[in-house]
Amino acid sequence: MSIHISQTDEIQAFFRQVAGLDSEAGSPRIKQILIRVLQDCAKAIEDLEITDDEFWRAVDYLNRMGVNQEAGLLVAGLxxxxxxxxxxxxxxxxxxxxxxxxxxxxxxxxxxxxxxxxxxxxxxxxxxxxxxxxxxxxxxxxxxxxxxxxxxxxxxxxxxxxxxxxxxxxxxxxxxxxxxxxxxxxxxxxxxxxxxxxxxxxxxxxxxxxxxxxxxxxxxxxxxxxxxxxxxxxxxxxxxxxxxxxxxxxxxxxxxxxxxxxxxxxxxxxxxxxxxxxxxxxxxxxxxxxxxxxxxxxxxxxxxxxxxxxx
The missing domain is CATH 2.60.130.10 (Aromatic compound dioxygenase)
Structure with a gap:
C-alpha cells in the first residue's frame, strides 16, 4: 500500500523551514524555487514509490556527473x-x-x-x-x-x-x-x-x-x-x-x-x-x-x- 505524507501540514511546514521561509535572510527567489523542488521531489518519491536504493543511486549519479562536468550535456540530451x-x-x-x-x-x-x-x-x-x-x-x-x-x-x-x-x-x-x-x-x-x-x-x-x-x-x-x-x-x-x-x-x-x-x-x-x-x-x-x-x-x-x- 502506498503511503503519502508529503501534503500534510506537518511536512509542508517542515519544507517551508528547510527552504528558509521562516527567515528574512537569504534570497526570496531561491526560496521560492527550492520549496517547489522539494515538494515536487517528495510527491514523485511517493507517487512512483521510489525506493531508498533508487534514491541513493540518483545521489551517487549526481556526484559523478559533477565530477565529469556533464550537467550541460545531460540537460541537452534530456x-x-x-x-x-x-x-x-x-x-x-x-x-x-x-x-x-x-x-x-x-x-x-x-x-x-x-x-x-x-x-x-x-x-x-x-x-x-x-x-x-x-x-x-x-x-x-x-x-x-x-x-x-x-x-x-x-x-x-x-x-x-x-x-x-x-x-x-x-x-x-x-x-x-x-x-x-x-x-x-x-x-x-x-x-x-x-x-x-x-x-x-x-x-x-x-x-x-x-x-x-x-x-x-x-x-x-x-x-x-x-x-x-x-x-x-x-x-x-x-x-x-x-x-x-x-x-x-x-x-x-x-x-x-x-x-x-x-x-x-x-x-x-x-x-x-x-x-x-x-x-x-x-x-x-x-x-x-x-x-x-x-x-x-x-x-x-x-x-x-x-x-x-x-x-
Whole structure:
C-alpha cells in the first residue's frame, strides 16, 4: 500500500523551514524555487514509490556527473535546453515578436573571448587535415536590410568531433572566431568541414541515455551567436543536409530553417576567386535575419556561466 505524507501540514511546514521561509535572510527567489523542488521531489518519491536504493543511486549519479562536468550535456540530451527554446518561441509569438532565423540550443562547449576580425577570419590553425570549408553569408534585419558591424561569433568541432579548450591537443581558440560584418552585412570565414560527435561512451550522460534506449550522437554542425546593436541576440546553429543524424540528434537542436547544404567544389578558378590555395573545397552560404530588440536586455546573450580561455 502506498503511503503519502508529503501534503500534510506537518511536512509542508517542515519544507517551508528547510527552504528558509521562516527567515528574512537569504534570497526570496531561491526560496521560492527550492520549496517547489522539494515538494515536487517528495510527491514523485511517493507517487512512483521510489525506493531508498533508487534514491541513493540518483545521489551517487549526481556526484559523478559533477565530477565529469556533464550537467550541460545531460540537460541537452534530456531535451530541457530545447524546451527552453520552445518556451521562448511561444513567448515571442505571444508578444508579436516572432520571425527571423530560428534560435536553437547553445550547448555546453562555447568559450568566451575568441579573436575578433573584421569581415573575414580563418578559424582553423592548419593542423586538421579535413576538407577546407569556405563559410560565408549575410546578416540582415527581417526586411532584408544589411546590418553592418554585427558580430558573428562562430565555433565548431574538429574532424574528430572535439572542441578546442576542452580538447587540450588543439591550439587556443582553434575553430573559434568572432567576425564583424562589413558595410553590406557580410561575414566570411575559412575553416574545415566539422564532424559530428557522440557523448563519451563511459560518461554519465550516455549512462542515462543507455537506460532510456537512446544513442548519444549529434550531426555535424556549426554554432553561432549573432549580435548587433538594436537587435535581439540570436543563439543558433547550422546542421548539414544529408547527415545521418540530421533529424535524429540526441540534443534535439535540428530545426527547420537551420539546415545548410555544403557544396563540394573541384574548381581551381573558384578556389582562387575565394583566396583558397587548394584544389577542392566545400562552400557553405548561410544568411541570418535578426529581429529588432524590443528592450535593451534582449540585445545581450544569456548570462549562463561559460568557459573563458586563460592565455
Amino acid at each position: 531535451g530541457l535546453e530545447h524546451f527552453l527554446d520552445l518556451l521562448q518561441d511561444a513567448r515571442d509569438r505571444s508578444a508579436g515578436a516572432g520571425g527571423g532565423t530560428p534560435r536553437t540550443i547553445e550547448g555546453p562547449l562555447y568559450v568566451a573571448g575568441a579573436p575578433l576580425s573584421n569581415g573575414y577570419a580563418r578559424l582553423d590553425d592548419g593542423t586538421d587535415p579535413g576538407t577546407v570549408m569556405y563559410l560565408h553569408g549575410r546578416v540582415t534585419d527581417t526586411q532584408g536590410n544589411p546590418i553592418a558591424g554585427a558580430i558573428v561569433d562562430v565555433w565548431h568541432a574538429s574532424t574528430q568531433g572535439t572542441y578546442s579548450y576542452f580538447d587540450k591537443s588543439q591550439s587556443d581558440y582553434n575553430l573559434r572566431r568572432r567576425i564583424v560584418t562589413d558595410e553590406l552585412g557580410y561575414y566570411k570565414a575559412r575553416s574545415i568541414v566539422p564532424s559530428g560527435y557522440g557523448c563519451p561512451v563511459t560518461g554519465t550522460t550516455q549512462e542515462v541515455l543507455n537506460a532510456l534506449g537512446r544513442h548519444g550522437n549529434r550531426p555535424a554542425h556549426i554554432h553561432f551567436f549573432i549580435s548587433a546593436a538594436g537587435h535581439k541576440h540570436l543563439t543558433t546553429q547550422i546542421n548539414f543536409q544529408g547527415d545521418e543524424y540530421l533529424w535524429d540528434d540526441f540534443a534535439y537542436a535540428t530545426r527547420e530553417g537551420l539546415i545548410g547544404e555544403l557544396q563540394f567544389i573541384d574548381d581551381d578558378s573558384r578556389a582562387k576567386q575565394l583566396g583558397l590555395n587548394v584544389n577542392s573545397f566545400a562552400e557553405l552560404r548561410f544568411d541570418f535575419q535578426v529581429l529588432r530588440a524590443i528592450e535593451p536586455k534582449s540585445e545581450q546573450r544569456s548570462s549562463r556561466p561559460r568557459a573563458l580561455q586563460q592565455l
